[in-house]
Amino acid sequence: MTRVVAQGTFDILHPGHVHYFRDAAEMGDELHVIIARSENVTHKEPPVVPDEQRREMVAALKPVDEAHLGHPEDIFVPIERLDPDIIALGYDQHHDEAKLQQALAERGIDCEVRRASALDRDDPERLLSTGRIIDRVLDERGD
Amino acid sequence: MTRVVAQGTFDILHPGHVHYFRDAAEMGDELHVIIARSENVTHKEPPVVPDEQRREMVAALKPVDEAHLGHPEDIFVPIERLDPDIIALGYDQHHDEAKLQQALAERGIDCEVRRASALDRDDPERLLSTGRIIDRVLDERGD
Numbered sequence: 001m002t003r004v005v006a007q008g009t010f011d012i013l014h015p016g017h018v019h020y021f022r023d024a025a026e027m028g029d030e031l032h033v034i035i036a037r038s039e040n041v042t043h044k045e046p047p048v049v050p051d052e053q054r055r056e057m058v059a060a061l062k063p064v065d066e067a068h069l070g071h072p073e074d075i076f077v078p079i080e081r082l083d084p085d086i087i088a089l090g091y092d093q094h095h096d097e098a099k100l101q102q103a104l105a106e107r108g109i110d111c112e113v114r115r116a117s118a119l120d121r122d123d124p125e126r127l128l129s130t131g132r133i134i135d136r137v138l139d140e141r142g143d
Numbered sequence: 144m145t146r147v148v149a150q151g152t153f154d155i156l157h158p159g160h161v162h163y164f165r166d167a168a169e170m171g172d173e174l175h176v177i178i179a180r181s182e183n184v185t186h187k188e189p190p191v192v193p194d195e196q197r198r199e200m201v202a203a204l205k206p207v208d209e210a211h212l213g214h215p216e217d218i219f220v221p222i223e224r225l226d227p228d229i230i231a232l233g234y235d236q237h238h239d240e241a242k243l244q245q246a247l248a249e250r251g252i253d254c255e256v257r258r259a260s261a262l263d264r265d266d267p268e269r270l271l272s273t274g275r276i277i278d279r280v281l282d283e284r285g286d
Binding site: 012013014015018048049050052056057061062063125127134138140141142143 | 158192204206269277280286
């Protein structure tokens with residue numbers, strides 16, 4: 001039984017998220033997703049959709065077994081609790097794999113860090129980021 | 144084998160959509176969803192998300208077996224092809240059940256029309272319509 005953990009903000013869902021979850025799910029038998037709380041999203045604008053609603057929507061996707069909100073202070077708390085075999089990073093997530101592996105080792109968490117593949121973000125027919133969906137909303141519905 | 148069909152625009156997904164699909168799926172064994180093409184959305188503003196991306200996202204949800212784009216000219220064409228036992232209307236969809244039942248009968252489509260239940264749209268913690276998500280985007284990210 002190989003448990004995989006994926007994590008992120010997942011504000012307005014798009015096919016890039018689904019692709020990430022499919023890829024992560026294929027790395028093992030059971031996929032758990034940790035959803036960043038809005039208060040902890042500091043490297044980009046805070047999400048539009050409330051925490052619990054983002055969790056609920058991720059949990060409704062086929063590749064996902066369970067979705068959990070992150071810990072407000074310590075990102076490693078849910079990782080320790082879930083005790084995954086693999087952490088699957090999104091292809092564009094700004095994490096240094098070696099540093100993350102080292103931080104996990106220091107916390108006594110024995111798991112492998114892998115990176116999911118990318119969907120073609122330049123696909124002209126799809127809005128493959130929350131930012132592109134938000135820009136489309138502002139273009140079409142803004143004053 | 145009871146086949147259920149649900150239909151709608153499903154622009155930016157939210158828990159109200161998931162609730163509708165769960166409810167519809169529970170009416171039978173197999174849920175097919177027909178996604179309105181943007182060109183046919185005339186009773187409200189056209190969707191922000193492209194047709195095929197909306198189809199792809201609906202197909203990724205757990206209660207949904209298959210998602211199909213609607214027919215550009217005749218809404219009954221996919222219904223005839225899918226030959227459902229039940230058409231599940233969303234609780235807030237502006238269709239007159241008796242008139243729809245009659246139109247189906249005139250086309251020789253023998254199926255029952257039911258209505259799904261509502262999620263509590265006044266839930267202050269959730270954005271239970273695409274319109275509320277769009278308003279939140281405009282409030283938080285607009286100029």
